Every structure is written in structure tokens, then in C-alpha cells.
Amino acid sequence: MLYLYLAVLVLLILAAYTSISAAPWLPTRKVDVNKLLDDAKLRPGNLFVELGCGDGRVVKAAAKRGYRAVGYELNPVLFFIAWVNNFGINNAKIKFINLWAVDLSKVDVVMAFMTPRTLPRLDSKLRSELKSNAIFISYIFAIQGRKPIKKGKSWFIYQYSAKPKSIDSA
Numbered sequence: 001m002l003y004l005y006l007a008v009l010v011l012l013i014l015a016a017y018t019s020i021s022a023a024p025w026l027p028t029r030k031v032d033v034n035k036l037l038d039d040a041k042l043r044p045g046n047l048f049v050e051l052g053c054g055d056g057r058v059v060k061a062a063a064k065r066g067y068r069a070v071g072y073e074l075n076p077v078l079f080f081i082a083w084v085n086n087f088g089i090n091n092a093k094i095k096f097i098n099l100w101a102v103d104l105s106k107v108d109v110v111m112a113f114m115t116p117r118t119l120p121r122l123d124s125k126l127r128s129e130l131k132s133n134a135i136f137i138s139y140i141f142a143i144q145g146r147k148p149i150k151k152g153k154s155w156f157i158y159q160y161s162a163k164p165k166s167i168d169s170a
């Protein structure tokens with residue numbers, strides 16, 4: 001019985017942590033998923049990543065289009081649901097990893113549905129890690145002070161350029 005209480009406590013702590021650390025779970029509207037991916041203009045073989053993938057619906061849709069798709073989720077219940085939703089899809093992966101620890105240097109398109117409070121921190125991470133011409137799709141909320149290259153129905157698309165090399169590393 002003690003183990004059950006401990007397991008429930010760990011689940012509650014992780015769910016609370018994800019709400020505070022980046023965003024609570026709110027699903028991407030089903031009607032938006034494919035339109036958003038159309039706007040991502042992915043090419044075959046591109047890598048699509050969703051930070052905080054919730055139930056994995058966007059990852060699944062991206063993978064079904066033939067892209068390599070990875071979702072990161074730290075809420076154990078949502079991770080499990082996303083994993084089940086994407087089970088058997090070879091080019092879809094769901095990982096139980098804190099999104100702040102993910103290396104984004106090889107990603108072509110990043111998507112996230114984060115709170116306005118979290119977006120500035122995420123923007124700094126994207127600026128320092130994304131390769132040239134990679135794009136970020138922010139669902140629902142815009143990044144304050146940054147101009148999107150496109151505004152979709154409920155999303156904003158930002159382009160990132162390579163981090164300038166310092167003179168020392170040249």
C-alpha cells in the first residue's frame with residue numbers, strides 16, 4: 001500500500017512540476033493539427049519535435065506524413081498515453097525527458113504549446129541551439145518582442161538563424 005501512495009505522490013509531483021516548469025496540459029485542437037503541419041513546410045526526412053507533446057497527437061500526425069517525429073513529455077500519465085498513441089509507428093518516438101534538457105541542434109521544426117511566461121526562456125534555448133533556418137511553431141501564444149515569419153490561425157512561426165560563432169572559436 002505504501003508503494004501505491006508513493007507512486008501516486010510521484011505522479012502528482014511530476015504533474016505539478018510540468019505545470020510550473022513549462023505549461024499544464026491543454027490539447028492542441030484536432031482541427032488545427034494538420035493545418036499547423038502544412039504551415040511547417042517539412043520535407044521528407046526532416047526532424048519534427050514537439051516539446052511537451054501531451055497525448056502525442058501532433059507527433060502522430062507528423063509521423064503519419066512520413067517525417068521523423070519525436071515528442072518529449074514529463075508528465076508520466078501523458079507520456080504513457082502519447083506512447084500508446086504512437087505505438088507501432090516506426091518514425092515516431094515519445095521520450096520521457098525534461099524539455100529543458102533536450103538538445104535541439106539537429107531539429108528542423110520545433111513545436112510547443114507553452115505559456116507566455118515560459119516562452120522567453122524557450123526562445124533563449126532555441127536561439128542558442130537551433131541550426132540555421134530551423135523554425136519554431138508556437139501554438140496559441142506569441143513570443144513577446146519577436147516578429148513571426150507567419151501567423152497561422154492559432155499559431156506563430158518563427159525562423160532561427162545559426163548562432164554567430166565567436167571570434168575565439170573561428
Ligand SMILES: C[S@@+](CC[C@H](N)C(=O)[O-])C[C@H]1O[C@@H](n2cnc3c(N)ncnc32)[C@H](O)[C@@H]1O
Binds near residue numbers: 017053057072
Ligand atoms: C499545453 S500542453 C501541450 C499538449 C499537446 N500539444 C497536445 O496536444 O496534447 C503542454 C505540455 O507540456 C508538458 N510539459 C510541461 N513541462 C514540461 C517539461 N519540463 N518537460 C517536458 N514536458 C513538459 C505538459 O505536461 C503538457 O503536456
